[in-house]
Amino acid sequence: MLRTVAGDMPGTNALGSFLKARRALVRPEDAGLPAIGRRRVAGLRRDELATLAGVSLAYLTRLEQGRDRNPSEQVLDALGAALRLDADLTAHLHALARDASRPNGGPPRRPREQPAPGAGDLLDAWAGIPAYLRGRRFDVLAANAAAIALAPMYRPGRNLVRDVFLDPGARALFPRWDAVAAGSVAALRAVAGADLDDPALRELVEELSAASDDFRRLWERHDVRPTRNETKEFAHPVAGRLVLRRHSLAVGGTDGQVVIAYQADPGTPSAAALAGLTAPDHAAAIHVAEPRPPASHGPAASFAR
Numbered sequence: 001m002l003r004t005v006a007g008d009m010p011g012t013n014a015l016g017s018f019l020k021a022r023r024a025l026v027r028p029e030d031a032g033l034p035a036i037g038r039r040r041v042a043g044l045r046r047d048e049l050a051t052l053a054g055v056s057l058a059y060l061t062r063l064e065q066g067r068d069r070n071p072s073e074q075v076l077d078a079l080g081a082a083l084r085l086d087a088d089l090t091a092h093l094h095a096l097a098r099d100a101s102r103p104n105g106g107p108p109r110r111p112r113e114q115p116a117p118g119a120g121d122l123l124d125a126w127a128g129i130p131a132y133l134r135g136r137r138f139d140v141l142a143a144n145a146a147a148i149a150l151a152p153m154y155r156p157g158r159n160l161v162r163d164v165f166l167d168p169g170a171r172a173l174f175p176r177w178d179a180v181a182a183g184s185v186a187a188l189r190a191v192a193g194a195d196l197d198d199p200a201l202r203e204l205v206e207e208l209s210a211a212s213d214d215f216r217r218l219w220e221r222h223d224v225r226p227t228r229n230e231t232k233e234f235a236h237p238v239a240g241r242l243v244l245r246r247h248s249l250a251v252g253g254t255d256g257q258v259v260i261a262y263q264a265d266p267g268t269p270s271a272a273a274l275a276g277l278t279a280p281d282h283a284a285a286i287h288v289a290e291p292r293p294p295a296s297h298g299p300a301a302s303f304a305r
Contacts, residue, residue, distance in 0.1 A: 013066030015096040021222040022083045052082035092224040095193045115141040116251045128278045136256035146278035165212040175235050185218040186225035239273040
């Protein structure tokens with residue numbers, strides 16, 4: 001039986017869950033409050049947050065319980081400052097409040113994703129650059145041979161978050177797995193926003209919450225961080241250590257599809273290793289040797305095939 005993360009599923013109070021989760025992460029001393037004696041709750045008490053944000057305790061209680069769903073922009077900004085939210089988390093807070101105020105309780109259900117027209121041809125044209133097309137639920141919708149040579153989890157039909165947490169090979173592939181895992185969950189939160197009535201997203205969150213303590217812990221933090229261009233390290237079983245620059249390119253005309261591409265700095269050992277790994281003969285051999293698996297909600301296969 002799959003375990004549901006309380007407060008995150010359709011028909012529940014996503015705004016209140018967010019406020020309570022973030023309140024639990026703020027230490028009183030960080031907010032300028034004295035930490036005296038034994039505290040019964042982690043982080044800030046509700047009355048402390050109300051005081052810091054300049055709202056009444058009764059009003060904050062109604063927000064957290066979902067009995068008031070129309071906070072003003074000023075109240076949201078005050079809560080964000082009191083909770084020490086960064087720009088991404090503050091924007092997420094505002095998005096949750098906008099969704100909570102909708103008469104129907106949330107956005108419409110989304111259809112099954114299809115790759116943007118021509119995306120596969122574009123990726124294949126980047127023969128020496130590992131690149132794949134990611135959907136809003138973090139499914140891989142298309143990929144070139146170089147991406148599959150870099151990691152089987154970049155094969156079409158895989159789900160990136162599922163593989164990060166359920167594929168033992170992913171832990172070996174990423175030397176900084178903890179950071180990759182935390183970033184994956186925060187990026188999924190950023191993309192999902194308040195759109196947690198999407199059945200496919202709901203099933204993914206429930207599955208991973210039941211199967212992975214790490215995922216459940218990170219999801220319950222309500223961290224939010226969109227995917228950005230940054231450096232990522234791989235420990236490839238054939239090419240060895242690779243330090244690559246990740247580029248995230250939004251695809252116009254789609255509902256959140258993104259092209260992810262990797263490059264190495266010219267003249268570095270990583271550039272030489274990547275060139276060997278993505279050479280047409282080598283990448284094509286890997287592509288043929290590992291047929292595309294069917295899309296599945298079950299645990300991913302290991303990197304070590």
